[in-house]
Amino acid sequence: MNWKYLSAAALLLGGCATSSLVLLPDDDGRQGSLAVLEANGRPAEGVIAQGNSRTKLGDARPASRPLGDKGLSAQEAALLTGLPPPAKSFLLYFDQGTVTPTPESQAVLGELRAEIASRSGPHVEVTGHTDTVGSGADNDRLSQQRAEEVLSWLASQGFDRSLMSATGRGERELREPTVDNVSSAANRRVEVIVR
């Protein structure tokens, strides 16, 4: 077999699977990129970085074209509409040494409940934190209790426990960095991420 046949075979194979990429700006307006690490089984070093562009995949040095006036196809637009909503994060604050949310945070509980109820197939991640008052071991326990308190409240509102998980991070992830044994309202919190 000579090179002519080989390249003809490669062309035929190429015809079987044409891949393309549409690169879009992030939801917050920033523009990310993709690197072409391999093309046709060989290492490559291309970068696709032009926003609102279309690129045929398979070349080691990809050439992107602007989407232009035609924009996205109906298929592509439908795919974007089908993306799940972004994750949303809620913060609840607690009084010193307690597992009771502050009065202001009680109002956030209502918003949290509405957000979970609005989602299809929700996943709720509850993470408890403390300030640096007290021992590390006590704070691990307290942070876990805070997370479980929020999870139990959500369960009492009718959300299945299998949708949710609770973990405590103690004083390891301070929102407001402090030295040991400092009372901080900003650090006594539970973060809830709803997906």
Add this chain to the structure above:
Amino acid sequence: MLRLPFAFGLIALITASSAAAEIARIKQSSGSAFVQRNTQQLKPVPGLQLLAGDRLVTGKDGRMSLSFIDNTRFAVGPNSRVSVSEFQYDRTRQRGSFVTQVDRGSLAVVSGRIAKSDRDAMKVRTPKTLLGVRGTKFIIEVAE
């Protein structure tokens, strides 16, 4: 010789427990669509928990959407076959690795924390290319 079956059993157990961690949840699906897990075909009902290695398959009127535990989001279009061949995520350090293979069809992606954690920690493989995702939103289409 007698020890061998026990050792194999132990390895199987360890593999099963590490592979059984949830990586994503199905949010919505419509038309003909299923999740292939080893020899099982699972119905992609909202809330179904996905595992690393799962394959998302849709027919000509099928669609699926899902969210991963690192906040990555997927929408799978009709006539597609997409596998999450590798997914590892350390929640605390917010780092990991994520490899998706698109054999055919279309996939919209909004990348999450894994793509932000390290250069090319998130990769997408198509029949002819391997792409490194550097924090972004994109659509891959693979025609047959």
